[in-house]
Structure formats: C-alpha cells, structure tokens
Amino acid sequence: xxxxxxxxxxxxxxxxxxxxxxxxxxxxxxxxxxxxxxxxxxxxxxxxxxxxxxxxxxxxxxxxxxxxxxxxxxxxxxxxxxxxxxxxxxxxxxxxxxxxxxxxxxxxxxxxxxxxxxxxxxxxxxxxxxxxxxxxxxxxxxxxxxxxxxxxxxxxxxxxxxxxxxxxxxxxxxxxxxxxxxxxxxxxxxxxxxxxxxxxxxxxxxxxxxxxxxxxxxxxxxxxxxxxxxxxxxxxxxxxxxxxxxxxxxxxxxxxxxxxxxxxxxxxxxxxxxxxxxxxxxxxxxxxxxxxxxxxxxxxxxxxxxxxxxxxxxxxxxxxxxxxxxxxxxxxxxxxxxxxxxxxxxxxxxxxxxxxxxxxxxxxxxxxxxxxxxxxxxxxxxxxxxxxxxxxxxxxxxxxxxxxxxxxxx
Amino acid sequence: xxxxxxxxxxxxxxxxxxxxxxxxxxxxxxxxxxxxxxxxxxxxxxxxxxxxxxxxxxxxxxxxxxxxxxxxxxxxxxxxxxxxxxxxxxxxxx
Numbered sequence: 001x002x003x004x005x006x007x008x009x010x011x012x013x014x015x016x017x018x019x020x021x022x023x024x025x026x027x028x029x030x031x032x033x034x035x036x037x038x039x040x041x042x043x044x045x046x047x048x049x050x051x052x053x054x055x056x057x058x059x060x061x062x063x064x065x066x067x068x069x070x071x072x073x074x075x076x077x078x079x080x081x082x083x084x085x086x087x088x089x090x091x092x093x094x095x096x097x098x099x100x101x102x103x104x105x106x107x108x109x110x111x112x113x114x115x116x117x118x119x120x121x122x123x124x125x126x127x128x129x130x131x132x133x134x135x136x137x138x139x140x141x142x143x144x145x146x147x148x149x150x151x152x153x154x155x156x157x158x159x160x161x162x163x164x165x166x167x168x169x170x171x172x173x174x175x176x177x178x179x180x181x182x183x184x185x186x187x188x189x190x191x192x193x194x195x196x197x198x199x200x201x202x203x204x205x206x207x208x209x210x211x212x213x214x215x216x217x218x219x220x221x222x223x224x225x226x227x228x229x230x231x232x233x234x235x236x237x238x239x240x241x242x243x244x245x246x247x248x249x250x251x252x253x254x255x256x257x258x259x260x261x262x263x264x265x266x267x268x269x270x271x272x273x274x275x276x277x278x279x280x281x282x283x284x285x286x287x288x289x290x291x292x293x294x295x296x297x298x299x300x301x302x303x304x305x306x307x308x309x310x311x312x313x314x315x316x317x318x319x320x321x322x323x324x325x326x327x328x329x330x331x332x333x334x335x336x337x338x339x340x341x342x343x344x345x346x347x348x349x350x351x352x353x354x355x356x357x358x359x360x361x362x363x364x365x366x367x368x369x370x371x372x373x374x375x376x377x378x379x380x381x382x383x384x385x386x387x388x389x390x391x392x393x394x395x396x397x398x399x400x401x402x403x404x405x406x407x408x409x410x
Numbered sequence: 411x412x413x414x415x416x417x418x419x420x421x422x423x424x425x426x427x428x429x430x431x432x433x434x435x436x437x438x439x440x441x442x443x444x445x446x447x448x449x450x451x452x453x454x455x456x457x458x459x460x461x462x463x464x465x466x467x468x469x470x471x472x473x474x475x476x477x478x479x480x481x482x483x484x485x486x487x488x489x490x491x492x493x494x495x496x497x498x499x500x501x502x503x504x
Contacts, residue, residue, distance in 0.1 A: 104424040165423060204422035207430040214423065225425040235418035236425050242418075 004263040007185040014145040014177035015040035017184045018084065018110045018170075021152035023048050024192035028079035031059035031070035035089040036122045037174035038112040042084055064089035068096035068107075075105035076224055078215035080156060080199055083107065086174060087114035090128045094135070100167045101136025101240060103225045104214075106159030106199075107167040109137075110152060113287070113338075114174040115374045123375020124174035126286065126339040130348045136240050138168040138247055139316040141286040143266075145182040147313075148172040150264055153187075156196045157254045163246040165202075173288040173338075175375060191261060244317040251314055270319035272311040273326045275301060279308025281390035282327065284353055285336040286312050289371075289378065296383045307387050312349065320356045327357070332365040332390040336406075338372045346370075346403045365393050371406035382407050436463070440484025442499035444477060450496035451475075457488035457497065 012020060018041050022030070030049075032042040049058040057074075061067045067083045074081040085093060090111055100107050111129050115121040129139060138158060142148040148170065155168040172178055187195075201213035204222070212220035228236055248270065255269025266272050272290075275297050276282060285293060290311040300307040310326050312319075327333060335354070337347020344351065350368035357363050369386055372378050386406070393399055422428060458466045458475060465482040468475050489497040 102424065202423070204426050205428050207427040214426065223427040226427060228425045231415055232421065232425070235416075235421055236423075238418040239421075239423055 002260045005188060005191050005261055007187055007262070010184050010186050011181050012145055012149070012184045013040065013179050013181050014142070014148045014172045015112060015179065016044055017145040017149040017182075018152050018172065019044035019048070020184075020186060021149045021192075022082050023054055024187070024189050025082075025153055025156050025196045026080065026193050026198075027054070027056050027082045029057045029059065029071065029074035029081045030083065031061050031067045031074065031081070032083045033061055033064050033067045033085070033089060035064070035086050037114055037124070037178040038084045038086040038089070038110065040178065041110055041112070064092040065096055068093040068100060071107045071109075072096065072100045072103055072105045075100075075107050076103060076216045078199060078201065078213075078217070080160070080196075081105070081107045082109070084110040084112070086112040087116055087122075087128045090132060091116060094132065097132055097135035097137060097167075099225065102236065104165040104240075104243070105167060106156075106165055108152065108155040108159055109167065109169045110148070111169050111171045112174045112178040113171045121374040122174070124176050124178075124288075124338075125373050125375065126171070126337070127373075129169060129171050130339040130341075132169075133316060133348060136166065136244075137316060138164075138166055138244070138251075138314070139171065140168065140314050141171040141312070142177060143288055143290045143311060143313075145172075145177055145180070146184050146264070147266060148177060149184050149186065150258065150262065150266070153192055153196060154251075154254045154258055157257075158247060158250055160199050161246075161250045161254075162200060162202050164243050164250050166240070166243050166247060171287060176288045185262075185264075187262060195258070195261060247317050248319060266313050267311065268322060270314040271322045271326055272313055274309040274311065276308035276310060276326055276330070278306055278329070280306040280331045280394065281334075281387050282308040282310055282330045282332075283334040283336060283369075283383075283386055284310045284312055284323075284349065286315060286338070286349065289336060289338070289383075292378070292380055293383055296380050296387070299380075300384065300387055305387060305391070315349070318352055318356070323353060323356060324360055327364060330364050332367075332393050333357075334367050334369055334386045334390055336369045336371060336386075340370060340373065350403070365390075365399050367393065367399055367401070368403045369406045370403065376407055378407055435480045437465075437478075437480040437482055440482060441501065442484040442486060443479070443502060444482065444484070444486070444488050444497050445500050446475075446477070447496045447498075448474075450494045451492075452494055452496075454493065456491045456493065460487050460491045462487060
C-alpha cells in the first residue's frame with residue numbers, strides 16, 4: 001500500500017489552487033478567455049507559462065466558444081487540455097460543450113460558478129453549470145479550495161479513463177471559493193505527475209481499414225464526429241450514456257487511489273455523508289454551502305437534533321444508488337438549489353433527488369430550498385431554520401410548501 | 411436500418427468514420443448536370459479549382475478534364491466561373 005506523502009501547506013485562494021493543480025498535472029494545452037470570477041486561474045497559469053515553470057502551450061483565444069473549440073481540438077490530437085470559465089463564458093461555450101462530449105474529448109474545465117445576466121451579477125450561484133447539465137459533461141462541485149485543488153487533479157484521471165473518455169467540469173463557488181484565501185495542502189510535483197500519468201488511447205478502426213489509437217495523427221488519418229444521421233447518431237449517444245455509468249465506478253476508484261497518497265477523500269467520491277447514520281432530518285447541497293452546513297449540523301447535534309447532511313460532490317453522473325442508500329433512514333429531506341429552473345416546479349437538484357426517491361419503498365418527505373442566488377449570503381441561522389422546518393414537517397406528517405425561497409425578502 | 415448496421419457496442423466512439431466517403435456516392439442529389447462544349451473550353455482549369463466537391467478531374471496525360479458525375483451535386487459553380495461559357499447546366503431530361 002502506498003504511503004501518504006508529505007505535503008506543503010500553502011495559502012491559496014480557490015482559483016490559485018486550481019491553477020496550481022493544473023501546473024502540476026502535466027497539461028499540454030491551456031486555451032482560455034478571462035471572465036470573473038475565473039480570471040485568476042488563467043492569469044496565474046499564464047504566469048507559470050511566462051516564467052517557464054510549465055511546458056504548456058497557452059492559447060489566447062478571442063472568446064469562450066473558441067477556448068472550448070481549441071481545447072477539443074488539442075484533446076483530439078492526444079494532448080491533455082484544460083480551460084476555465086464562468087457564467088456568460090460557459091453559456092457561450094454551450095454549443096461546443098456537446099461537441100467535446102460527443103467527440104469523447106477528455107477536456108478538464110474549472111467553472112468558477114457565477115450567476116447569469118440579466119441583471120448583471122458577478123457573484124456565485126449555480127445557474128451557469130446547471131444550465132449545462134445535459135451537455136454530456138461530468139460535473140463535480142468543490143466544498144473548499146482544498147477540494148478544488150484535489151478535484152482538478154482527480155478530474156484528469158477520471159476524464160481520461162478509457163471506460164469514461166468524457167470531459168469533466170469542476171465547479172467552485174464564485175468568490176466564496178474562487179477569491180477566498182484558505183490553507184491548502186499541496187502534493188509534491190512529481191507525485192501529482194505520476195498520479196495523472198500520460199494519456200492512453202483505445203484502438204479504433206479507421207476509414208482506411210487500419211486499427212489505430214483514437215487520436216488525430218497524420219500517420220493514421222482519422223475523422224472524428226463528422227456526421228451521423230438517422231442510422232447511427234442514436235448509437236453514439238447511447239455510448240455516451242454508458243460512459244457516464246462507467247464514470248460512477250471510476251470516480252470512486254480515483255477518490256480512493258488519491259486518498260492513499262494524499263490522506264484526503266470526499267465520501268466515496270460521489271457523495272459525502274455527514275452525521276447521516278442515525279439522522280432523521282437531512283439536507284442535500286452542493287459546493288461551499290456544505291462547509292457551513294456541517295457546523296450547523298454540529299450545533300443541532302449538540303442540541304439533540306438528529307440532523308445530517310449529504311454533500312453531492314458529483315452531480316453528473318447522478319449517483320442514484322449512493323443517494324438512495326445514504327438517505328435510507330432519513331424521514332425528511334431538504335434539497336438545496338443555488339439555481340432556479342423557471343417554471344420547472346423547483347430547482348434541478350430537487351427534481352432529480354425527488355425523482356430518484358420515487359422508487360424507494362419508504363419515501364421520505366422532500367422539500368426544496370432555493371437560496372443564495374446572485375451570491376446572496378446564507379447564514380448559519382437561516383440554514384438552521386431548514387432543519388427546524390423539516391422537524392415540523394415530521395410533526396405535522398405532511399409537506400405544506402414543497403418549494404421555498406431561503407433568504408428572500410417577502 | 412439494415413441487418414448490416416452495427417449496434418452501439420460494436421462501433422468506434424465519437425463518430426469515427428469506419429468507411430471512406432468514396433463509397434458514399436452523392437451524384438444522384440443533382441437536378442442540373444454540367445455539360446461542357448470541348449470546342450469552347452480552353453482548359454484553364456478554373457472549374458477544377460472552384461468545384462467544391464473535387465468532382466472535376468484534370469488528366470495531364472490526356473491534356474483534358476473530366477466530370478465525375480458520381481460526386482457532382484450539380485451546384486453550377488463551374489458553369490458560373492467558366493470564362494468562355496463552355497459549361498451549361500442542363501436538366502437530366504434535356
């Protein structure tokens with residue numbers, strides 16, 4: 001068994017932690033366009049390039065659409081590619097996100113989650129990445145700068161796994177994580193380099209009738225993703241769904257492999273339960289809110305409330321079985337959405353969690369809390385009120401208001 | 411769908427082409443067919459350069475061009491570019 005290696009404690013904001021992880025991950029191409037609150041990632045990384053600390057080709061592009069196009073192209077040639085964006089930048093990439101997943105390009109992207117216009121807002125919520133949830137990308141959300149650092153390194157291993165070959169986006173809450181200085185334990189360069197390794201390729205049959213590694217190479221001409229109509233398109237999409245299913249195992253494996261060298265793991269890699277074993281009431285959330293929520297759960301436990309938390313670290317693929325078993329004994333669940341699905345009867349996480357609980361023999365009560373839009377602060381006392389509401393639902397034996405807005409003036 | 415079509419587990423990922431497009435004839439898409447008057451044609455080869463489908467070939471040994479009607483989609487760009495109006499677009503039945 002590998003031993004946990006000695007690590008260096010650094011003071012890094014989330015964006016800097018991401019840039020540092022990319023620097024250590026032996027990335028061949030970075031193509032990016034600046035946008036708040038992601039800018040520091042590519043700004044810091046371009047310094048590494050200018051100072052000769054990395055051998056990465058840094059491509060300054062004219063838009064996020066081009067950033068994604070360049071990343072896909074680089075990845076198609078067999079390079080390891082990274083980009084970062086947020087908000088409107090991610091929205092502009094929308095078309096190309098489907099090309100990345102459809103071309104099975106294992107691009108890794110950091111998304112410093114930020115609200116979408118209008119009105120213009122630069123602060124953190126999950127509207128940007130949630131709007132891309134059906135684009136075929138794996139989605140992971142970090143709780144703190146440390147997890148952002150760890151998840152980026154893991155993301156390359158997940159994306160490039162031959163059973164997966166899908167792009168991965170790692171979300172970190174805008175400003176709350178991207179711009180907040182935290183203690184981050186960083187692995188030594190050579191340990192990360194060995195962990196991420198070099199890309200491998202499956203063999204495919206080319207139009208020349210040759211079997212060749214799946215990458216663009218003049219020695220073995222190959223065409224990726226040109227056209228597939230009624231007779232084959234559906235089959236390619238089914239392959240992507242299979243890759244998502246495979247990712248459930250790969251994410252868990254990478255999480256445990258990474259724990260062996262770093263001493264850090266995030267639940268099973270898909271979900272992380274906190275005080276759930278005997279919990280009667282529990283909340284589910286993504287990202288930085290989980291950190292605050294853990295202290296709220298600690299306080300409630302001190303007061304004798306059987307409260308728990310389920311942090312959804314991986315949102316795509318949706319870890320259906322992991323969520324079901326984590327909530328097995330919970331009687332009332334609050335699902336938290338930092339995003340609105342207008343006219344959709346609740347937020348996206350609520351839709352999916354309530355949907356996966358439909359087939360469970362004894363279903364808990366499920367309520368939705370929409371909160372923190374446009375970076376609105378959510379205090380521990382507000383979070384505590386969620387659990388108090390869950391307790392009154394249990395007492396009353398019914399849910400009166402399934403969708404609630406936390407911290408809204410009304 | 412034919413029985414020869416492979417299922418989703420058998421095909422390469424990412425829509426990688428397993429066959430060459432040479433086997434996929436697109437010539438039957440056309441409505442109009444380019445017809446050349448060899449007397450007017452000066453062999454300037456502008457049509458060869460402009461053809462978006464590479465369906466006009468130049469044979470140096472013959473010193474002449476030939477249309478590949480298996481791939482010509484009948485767009486008429488060759489006729490439009492021809493400086494001596496040697497190419498006319500004709501309906502098949504004409």
